[in-house]
Amino acid sequence: APAPIQPEPSAIVLAAFGTTYDSAVDSLLKIQHDVQQAYPDTPVRFAFTSNIIRKRWHQRRDDRDYQVAHPEIPAELYQVKNVLGTLADLQNDGYRDIVVQTTLLTHGEEFTDLLAYTDALSGIDTLKAKWKPFQRITVGRPLMGTWGAQQEYRHDLEALTQALAADVDQARRSNAALVYMGHGNDHLSTGLYYELEELMNQHYPDVPVYVGLVEGHPDFDRLSARLQQDGVTRVQLRPLMVVAGDHASNDMAGDEPDSWKVQLQQLGMEVEPILSGLGNNPQVRQRYLNHLNDAAAAAGIVLK
């Protein structure tokens, strides 16, 4: 039998797309806080997968005025790296067992690229096993799940449906339909979002719930056609994203003629945008923690 793998110092990386909006950072910090609380003796560091967003924070590193105006931004953010750099730093600091938990919602373009990085890094082999830079790197699945038989994606969607109960309650109190803006992508089916919408409507039959996407389908044209068909006159708009950042502030709630808010108002609907990311929802944060725990357990990584 092969020798059992000895536990090595372990660390957690939260791999987020990122945001340039300081008002939205809190939503990510709350996830870090909860994970840190669950594992007080394990470092929990961020990686941002977006090149553009990392660059913005690095520019702010040299902007004293910005930093003084934003004491809520932790120093870590001004030098946030991609997963490549974050893992290299951890290896340099002596950590060889790494759990990467994504804050992405779907196994789309960003998550596919994240896996490409982690696969390549865990594939670095050395002549002597003791010099291998990483012993184990494991990646926790996105909020809406991934392929595979180990963790059913449908179960993740059901759990997310339950986690969104407070959004439904708020729409119910306003006598409004609940309309989510997800991100989506153009490269593979975004059918998960249709399934989520269906589950939401099954689970909360008294509040109509709709999901539309920035990229891919259901797109805004389809969404607005359905709202009109169904005679909806009042909507609460929310991002189905971890942060209420650029997409939520502009594409969803902006005052430009192409924002969802303005277009729906133009159709005669009363629109209330709610600029709160999913990271503000404690039950969503618990879902990410569950995914992290599943990944660590499956890899045999011990977190302290």
Ligand SMILES: C[C@@]1(CC(=O)O)c2cc3[nH]c(cc4nc(cc5[nH]c(cc(n2)[C@H]1CCC(=O)O)[C@@](C)(CC(=O)O)[C@@H]5CCC(=O)O)C(CC(=O)O)=C4CCC(=O)O)c(CCC(=O)O)c3CC(=O)O
């Ligand atoms: C590949 C790319 C292709 C493309 O869209 O062009 C792409 C893809 C995806 N982005 C996703 C998520 C988010 N995108 C943003 C924001 C921006 N995204 C932008 C570009 C790009 N996004 C291209 C890569 C560029 C690069 O690497 O830098 C920016 C820079 C410019 C722009 O969009 O024009 C603009 C920043 C504006 C700013 O702040 O300066 C935010 C944050 C926010 O809204 O604040 C979130 C998190 C929402 C959350 O928190 O959940 C997801 C869903 C993943 C999931 O499933 O969760 C996918 C699709 C997928 O992965 O499949």
Ligand SMILES: [Co+2]
């Ligand atoms: Co994007």
